[in-house]
Amino acid sequence: KNYLCGFFDNLWTSSIGYTLWQKLGKEKAKIPCVTVVCNEVLNIFIYALAIGKAYAKEISIGNVVVYINSIQSFIQSIVALVGVGGEIIGHGALMKPFLELLDMKEELTEEKGRIAPLDFQKLTFDHVYFRYPGQEQWALKDVSFTLKKNQRMALVGENGAGKSTLIKLICRLYEPNRGVIKIDGIDVQKFNKRQYWDKIGAVFQDFSLPALELGNVISCKNNFDEQKQRAILQKLGMDTWLSKLGVTFDRCVYNDFSDNGIEISGGESQKIAIARAIYKDALLLILDEPTAALDPISEASIYRDFHEICKDKSCVFISHRLYSCKICDVILVLDNGQLVQQGTHEELLRYAGKYKELWDSQVGLYSETKRNEKE
Structure with missing residues (x-):
């Protein structure tokens, strides 16, 4: 947060910020220009009509002035009314x-709560229930x-099954309505939330990358280890891109x-987002559809090196491609x-169930695609 605030403070006081403000001013100036032109055209029409x-x-002749002033006052009042309504x-x-x-x-302040663990042996969901505000149906x-x-650990299931909700509960973006989420037997709600978040590296489906320097994007800091970042990108197959x-x-x-x-x-941005989560050196790595935007070759490469990528980390990821x-x-x-x-x-x-049903449906699609390619 401090890094982003400092960056934008410097930006607006720099020459680049001045240029942006100039562009913004020009764009905003177009609106009153269009309004003035329309108003003048209408005035010409009114004058022509009254003189005619x-x-x-x-x-x-005396009524001409009265009519023109009255109509102009009426038009100005309508324009002002519409403008005020739009502002409201x-x-x-x-x-x-x-x-x-x-x-x-209101949540607990950062000073409150137990110190988050430096390491953990297990994370447990104990009869957890959750539903979104205003909804009757349980999301979990x-x-x-x-x-x-x-x-x-992989989470699989059809859309709306509750996979993304589950990982957001792990991240404490939501809190369960019932049940407990524990780390080594301690309720995660007892931990200092800010410190708890520091232990998690996550990439969600709706991630975004700020338009900052690449090193800052990956580290989220002013200072960063370029050699470490290069090694991570290399593991993700981006050394050729660099x-x-x-x-x-x-x-x-x-x-x-x-x-x-x-x-x-899109695939490159997704790899950079994964690199950002790995660089954090968190205890738990969470990836929501980590390879959705990647081509099959890049995806296979990442999963081939996944053991090394997730070394010394617990990992939870969502994937609709079950072979992963x-x-x-x-x-x-x-x-x-x-x-x-x-x-x-x-x-x-080995057993008939939801997973085998999903697997068989994907195997059928892959087989059909290969058959069509041969034909």
């Missing part, structure tokens, strides 16, 4: 999130499992605040907010 009627002796609606929309924020329950219902130290484009860690991502920024694809689950120590299968199966890939395929 006076020339035809339908009204007197705009301010109301801006105020809505602030009002919602004020209505939220009676979910219980244990994630052990350095274990790789050398081919001549990318350096002091170049900005995107061109928002730089003329020589790096334009990156083969590398996991345990797989949780969710259906309509309930944990219906858990086990290894081989164990789950």
Whole structure:
């Protein structure tokens, strides 16, 4: 937070910030220009109409001035009314999130709560229930499992099964309505939340990368270890990208605040987001669809090196591509907010159930695609 605030403070006082303000001023100036032009065109029409009627002796010369002034006053009042109405609606929309924020329950300050552990042996969900505010249906219902130290866990299931909700509960972005989430037997709600977050590296589906220098994007700090970042990107298969484009860690991502920024694809941005989570050296790595935007070759490369990437870390990831689950120590299968199966890939395929149903449907699609390619 301090890094971002300092960056933008420096930006607005720099020459780049001045240029941005100039561009913004030009764009905002277009609105009154259009309004003035429309108003003048309307005035010309009114004058022409009044003079025409006076020339035809339908009204007197004195009434021309009265009519013109009256119509102009009426138009100006309408324009002002519309403008004020628009401002009221705009301010109301801006105020809505602030009002919602004020209505939220106040959380504990950072000084309160137990010190988060430097290490842990297991994370446990103990009969956890959760539903979103205003909803009657449980998003998660009676979910219980244990994630052990350095274990790789996959969450699978159809859309809406509760996978993303579960990892956000682990991250304490939500708190359970019932049940307890524990680390080594201690309720996670007793830990200092800020310190707890420092132990987690996460990449969500809706992640975003700020248009800052690449080294700062990965480290989220002013100072960073370039050698460490380069090693992480190399593990993610981006060493060729770095050398081919001549990318350096002091170049900005995107061109928002730089003329020589790096334009990156969706797959490249996803790899950088994964690198950001790995660089944090967190105890727990959480990846929500970590390879959704990657091509099959890049995806296979990441999963091939996943043991090294997640070395000395516990890892939870969501994937709809079930062949990636083969590398996991345990797989949780969710259906309509309930944990219906858990086990290894081989164990789950031995029995008829949701996992085998999902696996068979994907195998069928892959087989059909290959058959069509041969034809």
